[in-house]
Amino acid sequence: MALSTQPYKGARDFYPEDKRLQRYIFAKLREVVERFGYEEYDAPVLEPLELYLAKTGEEIVNEQTYVFEDRGGRRVAIRPEMTPTVSRMVAAKRQELAYPLRWYSIPNLWRYERPQRGRLREHWQLNVDIFGVAGIAAEQEIVMVADAIFRGFGAKRSMYTIKLNSRKFIDYMLRDYLGLDATQASSIGRLIDRMHKIDRANFITQAEAVLLPSQREQGVVQRLLDVLDAKRMSALPQQLQSHPALTELHQMLELLKASGITNAEFDVTLMRGFDYYTDLVFEIFDTNPENNRSMMGGGRYDGLVGLFGVEPVPTVGFGFGDVTLANFLESHGLLPKLPSDTDLYVIVAGDAGVMQQALKPVATLREHGVRVAVDITGRKLDKQFTTAHKKGIHYALVIGEQELSEDVYTLKNLQTGTEEKRSIPRIVSIIQDYRHPSEALDNEL
RNA sequence: GCGGAAGUAGCUCAGUUGGUUAGAGCGCCUGUUUGUGGCACAGGAGGCCGUGGGUUCAAUUCCCAUCUUUCGCCCCA
DSSP states (O other), rough: OOOOOSSSSSOOOOHHHHHHHHHHHHHHHHHHHHHHEEOOOOOSEETTTTHHHHHHHHHHHHHSEEEOOOOTSSSSOSSSSSHHHHHHHHTTOOOOOSEEEEEEOEEEEEEOOBBTTTTEEEEEEEEEEEESOOHHHHHHOOOOOOOHHHHTOOGGGEEEEEEEHHHHEEEEEEEIIIOOOOOHHHHHHHHTTGGSSSSSSHHHHHHHHHHHHHOOOHHHHHHHHHHOOOOOOGGHHHHHTTTTHHHHHHHHHHHHHHOOOSEEOOOOOOOSSSSSSEEEEEEEOOGHHHHHHHEEEEEOOOOOOOGGGOOOOEEEEEEHHHHHHHHHHHHTTOOOOOSSSSSEEEEEOOHHHHHHHHHHHHHHHHTTTOEEEOSSSSSOOHHHHHHHTTTTEEEEEEEEHHHHHHHHTEEEEEEEEOOOEOOOOHHHHHHHHHHHHHHHHHHHH
């Protein structure tokens, strides 16, 4: 039986054109976060399993993490997320780092689950974190970075919504205001998380199932609904409005607005899982009704670094998966046509001897940084041109006996079809202008 | 892990009420004066009808299993 050509379930092959897109997206991500002073780090794709047991529930580790035993009998996980790893790294050098840390990474992550659209087993996720700032200036900056990423890809603010909530506030609301115990609060939290997927009657039924008879008699469900129905903070019950976490959220929204971020809003139903977040949580949603899903999210998690036995470090961060980002960009028409990374395709008009001579001017081009591929097949010119075009290369350079003797070469722009004879130094500058048109303009200013 | 849908050419899909040589568009290859791609014209290659089993004189077609894809549930780092 023949070997399958399919990649492993839920994993992806990156053919050059796919990789080209990924490189474009990653380059843009790096450019934007580095504009805010974030520095890139990286870490092993393998971690001891305990790293994930300490923080999250057993269930997640058992069911959704790739785990194996190494030859020394150690239980090893393929990292399903980056946050525990980066927390470990910070804890390891807790006392020698220059706070605040602004760190980012684009790790390859794996989770063992059934693949769906926008959710594969393998993905890449931009992680951006700021360590060592306890005040909301950190939250403000992190949300601004997330917003700047969308802006950097050319998204308009009408294309996405930034939703904010506070875990402190939610905990207070569930535990103190509604009087739920820890287990009930957790169940209701998960129910709130999916309340937009189910109808109201269903929500009520499921909420009541969590409660004790005495709680149902006290109208806890109705009081919960009154909270969840609030579209604005001012619509919340009076007792909740005075909570400090809500005041902070209000300040956050004002700060963001002052920074030009007009598409941020409070959403009391935003839960963002039930793991390590300690205060503000946020998610960014696609406003396109056909893809109305959360694309990325984050928040404050002040407790993780402290799990490693050092003084805790206040932290705010977010993760942004490449698949959801690419889906967003595609559905909004924000993906540019990406030309080949190769600048020039050399078309050899002549025999093997001509090709050998052509390598000399080609070497000069390469020394000047021009990326040149030479057609070494000896095929007819039309085949060589077809190949250049199919590869998406912007320029073709014809080299034959005529060109070699004159030391000027036929440069053809494959987009426009125009063709002109140029010297090697001239070709170098044409390619440089083509590759960095904005820099050429900047230099004139 | 649970439920629904789908797998036919490289891609998007027709089709066979079970019957001999399975089709289209696009793509690919060759050619239309051997120094010029996209367009046009002509020709051509390419399918164990996802895989394995069952029923049948006969299966791409019906049944079962399995793999893969996809939608939803669960979960969401």
